[in-house]
Amino acid sequence: MSKVEDLLKQLAIEEKISLLVGAGTSVIVPGAAGETRSIPKLSVPAIVLADGPAGVRIAPLRFSVDKEFYATHFPNAIMLASTWNPEVVEKVGRAIGEEAKEYGVDILLAPGLNIHRTVLGGRNFEYFSEDPLLSGVIAAAYVRGVQSVGVGATLKHFVGNDQEAGRMYVNIIADERTLREVYLRAFEIAIELSKPCAIMAAYNKLNGYYCTQNPWLLTKVLREDWGFEGLVMTDWFAGDNPVEQIKAGVDLIMPGDDNIVKKLVDAYKHGELKEEDIDRRAKNVLSTILKSLKYQGYRWSNKPDLEEHARVAHEAALEGTVLLKNDGVLPIKSGTKAALFGKGSYYTVRGGLGSGYAHARYTVSIAEGLRERDIKVDEDVEKVYRRHMLPLYELGDCIEMFRRLRDTAIRSDNKGFLTWVLFDVSEMLIEYYRTMYLLEDPFEDQFLEEVAKKNDVAIITISRISGEGWDRKPVEGDYYLRDDEYRLLLRVSETFHKYDKKVIVILNIPSPIDIISWRDLVDAILVIWLPGQEGSRALADILLGKISPNGKLPLTWPKDLGQDAATRTFPYEPRQELEYSEGIYVGYRYYDTFGVEPAYEFGYGLSYTNFEFSEVSVVKDVDKMKIKLKVKNVGGYPGKEVIQIYIKPPRGSIDKPYQELKGFKKTKLLKPGEEDDVVIDIPIKYLASYIKNRWIVEKGLYKIRIGVSSRDIKIVKTLEIDRDYCFNTKWIQIECS
Ligand code: BGC
Numbered sequence: 001m002s003k004v005e006d007l008l009k010q011l012a013i014e015e016k017i018s019l020l021v022g023a024g025t026s027v028i029v030p031g032a033a034g035e036t037r038s039i040p041k042l043s044v045p046a047i048v049l050a051d052g053p054a055g056v057r058i059a060p061l062r063f064s065v066d067k068e069f070y071a072t073h074f075p076n077a078i079m080l081a082s083t084w085n086p087e088v089v090e091k092v093g094r095a096i097g098e099e100a101k102e103y104g105v106d107i108l109l110a111p112g113l114n115i116h117r118t119v120l121g122g123r124n125f126e127y128f129s130e131d132p133l134l135s136g137v138i139a140a141a142y143v144r145g146v147q148s149v150g151v152g153a154t155l156k157h158f159v160g161n162d163q164e165a166g167r168m169y170v171n172i173i174a175d176e177r178t179l180r181e182v183y184l185r186a187f188e189i190a191i192e193l194s195k196p197c198a199i200m201a202a203y204n205k206l207n208g209y210y211c212t213q214n215p216w217l218l219t220k221v222l223r224e225d226w227g228f229e230g231l232v233m234t235d236w237f238a239g240d241n242p243v244e245q246i247k248a249g250v251d252l253i254m255p256g257d258d259n260i261v262k263k264l265v266d267a268y269k270h271g272e273l274k275e276e277d278i279d280r281r282a283k284n285v286l287s288t289i290l291k292s293l294k295y296q297g298y299r300w301s302n303k304p305d306l307e308e309h310a311r312v313a314h315e316a317a318l319e320g321t322v323l324l325k326n327d328g329v330l331p332i333k334s335g336t337k338a339a340l341f342g343k344g345s346y347y348t349v350r351g352g353l354g355s356g357y358a359h360a361r362y363t364v365s366i367a368e369g370l371r372e373r374d375i376k377v378d379e380d381v382e383k384v385y386r387r388h389m390l391p392l393y394e395l396g397d398c399i400e401m402f403r404r405l406r407d408t409a410i411r412s413d414n415k416g417f418l419t420w421v422l423f424d425v426s427e428m429l430i431e432y433y434r435t436m437y438l439l440e441d442p443f444e445d446q447f448l449e450e451v452a453k454k455n456d457v458a459i460i461t462i463s464r465i466s467g468e469g470w471d472r473k474p475v476e477g478d479y480y481l482r483d484d485e486y487r488l489l490l491r492v493s494e495t496f497h498k499y500d501k502k503v504i505v506i507l508n509i510p511s512p513i514d515i516i517s518w519r520d521l522v523d524a525i526l527v528i529w530l531p532g533q534e535g536s537r538a539l540a541d542i543l544l545g546k547i548s549p550n551g552k553l554p555l556t557w558p559k560d561l562g563q564d565a566a567t568r569t570f571p572y573e574p575r576q577e578l579e580y581s582e583g584i585y586v587g588y589r590y591y592d593t594f595g596v597e598p599a600y601e602f603g604y605g606l607s608y609t610n611f612e613f614s615e616v617s618v619v620k621d622v623d624k625m626k627i628k629l630k631v632k633n634v635g636g637y638p639g640k641e642v643i644q645i646y647i648k649p650p651r652g653s654i655d656k657p658y659q660e661l662k663g664f665k666k667t668k669l670l671k672p673g674e675e676d677d678v679v680i681d682i683p684i685k686y687l688a689s690y691i692k693n694r695w696i697v698e699k700g701l702y703k704i705r706i707g708v709s710s711r712d713i714k715i716v717k718t719l720e721i722d723r724d725y726c727f728n729t730k731w732i733q734i735e736c737s
Helices: 001-009 013-019 077-082 084-101 132-147 176-194 215-223 242-248 258-269 273-293 306-318 368-374 381-388 391-410 416-438 445-454 483-498 535-543 587-591
Strands: 049-052 154-159 170-173 199-200 231-236 322-326 337-342 455-461 502-508 524-527 577-579 611-621 622-633 641-647 662-666 676-681 688-692 694-697 700-707 711-722 725-727
Touching: 001 273, 013 258, 013 273, 049 077, 077 084, 077 132, 077 306, 084 132, 084 306, 132 154, 132 176, 132 662, 132 725, 154 176, 176 688, 199 215, 215 242, 242 258, 242 273, 258 273, 306 535, 337 381, 337 445, 337 483, 368 455, 368 535, 381 416, 381 445, 445 483, 455 483, 483 502, 483 577, 611 700, 611 711, 622 641, 622 700, 641 676, 662 676
Parallel strands: 154 199, 170 577, 199 231, 337 455, 455 502, 502 524
Antiparallel strands: 322 524, 611 622, 622 676, 641 662, 641 700, 688 694, 694 725, 700 711
16 A cells, blocks of 8 residues: 555545645745645645745745845746747756755745737736747746756646736636647646646636636546646635535645635535545645655755856846847947946846745846946936936835834744735835836936947836736836837937947836837847846846847737737736637737738847758658757857747648747857757657547648748758548547548
8 A cells, every 4th residue: 555545544534635725824934825734643744835937935034033035036937938948947947946945845836837828918927938839848847947856846827827807717718729739738748748746727717617626627638638647736715616626626725724624524524525536636635745855854954055046047047038139239348338228227127026026135237237247337327317216216215124124023023924925015016116107218418418429339228017916008108118218219319329329228028018119219129028136147248249149039029919819809907708719829820820920020039140050851750750950150159049840731621820839949059160960859749730629630741941930931841741640638649530
């Protein structure tokens, strides 16, 4: 008999049920989102669950403890996906895992892999991409990293929490093909490639049932089709019926309270819950606990290697920074005199708000990052910002005061938790206020003239923030520029161009903003997303050409909102129901199939150097195709390139997108003149569409489009598939009848 079964046998029904319900926010690790219930008589410990995607989210200060518990803030997920580099993301996962481990956290509530269905999704920064393959592969790398140190990872939010409007109740209506090929596919790939410890069922409903109360989703698809063996938990306070949750396939209701335990016990007594269902769920919880660091008696140090992890955060930001435009200005030289405009240059937004917000000890601002690398930042412009933004600085003082108050409260009495929550929320509100509401254009003409004369270049940062609980808005100051921001771009560009000086824009944003109205005004545009605490140092390295930019867009950058079908149905106000009527045509699948031109396409990102491709071959090898090529750096700067394989299907009987990403690989760092051999394997099953309850790959001539973005295709090869292939939902090959 297994250990789990042995333990289970010794538990009374109430004890088994208690395992299915969390014990509320964590006591063991203050500030962690939750913990399970212990069973002292059997030495079953409580295990701790903490957010989140960009770093371990715990309280940085504790009652009566004269020590700090800061975590590294890594780049947000959208930037991790922009690396297109699973190796780097695995390192990030490992570093976050190590911090979790050393802070006493057993299960990390990350990564999030909902789909960027539109650019307005409020949590896009926490999610990877509009494409399920890129999302799934990057998520798997993250999970492997976290789990390599013994901490469990959690895929979330399963499924359809692709917008925040009405997230606790909105009913997502989507057909099975759309779900299987896009929204579920990201999770399916991540599970196949990384065996995550846990999955979190989302708040919203799916086709009429809360995801947490949805047997089709949690039992049929997840357990039966995909063979998932880990733990299924609810999102915090999700759904409306704990009994239905357990019946549908939830193992752990979070954060949980005694009332829920009582409801489940009553349901058992009234015959609504069967003992075998309770046992099945309790076994999953127990086996998760038995694998945990707590159960193994690991003594956490509270001393993670924050310095080493800062280096990992820096490396990831280096790979996730995307160059959108460069009219001969970048890279700049060390010693360049730069005038920095935009409050984001001085208060760089490191991450989004909500449960994805990690408490880092510091954030390097763009001004600091550039100065450290010997770019001469103009002090007169900075002074104007400081004077003009006095309220902002007073707010800064306010934060300091808050910190001191909080420290005293936390260290001296038991109201610490409340103070911590208040602090947490107010710190986030202040971030929001700084980013969204401070005006940008306080400069006199004469002053701008002087600044343009004495500097070599202008750098303007545009920042935005978003967070859990609300979506981005199609208004000035959010998706669109505010008048003062536009005026700043216009006036600085006109003045600098008059003196033959260039203008560089840095976008410090959670997801795309309008770019068409202003991109022609400026000479270069770099996207740093929400780049974590070290992003500005990485930016400085890229500005100086220590490495060419090598990040690529993980989503399509529209010319305007409403260009694609999904955005046209976006719920600007919360609704009861939202139909994904665009079906599988999300992101580039829509743009490419319907001939719509975006501002920048999926997979796009410029470099300072050039790459040449040679010896390209595509061969079919039983159940996969193998693509081989040589990539050579033929330009003047060190760099990496992302080889992207898009497959265009034959015109068969199935309605399919024009092309889909089916494989990708980033080269190693190539010095000028250096070459890399790239090999990409694509399983034939990846070409399948989900039609009439099975997966099918139609026979015919497939075009293998090898490129460096979805629209910059360098070489096209063909591959004949000589018969139809069919698979059931478990991916077992079946007859195509
Ligand atoms: C979020 C989850 C998070 C949980 C615990 C919820 O509000 O949606 O992503 O893991 O809280 O903090």
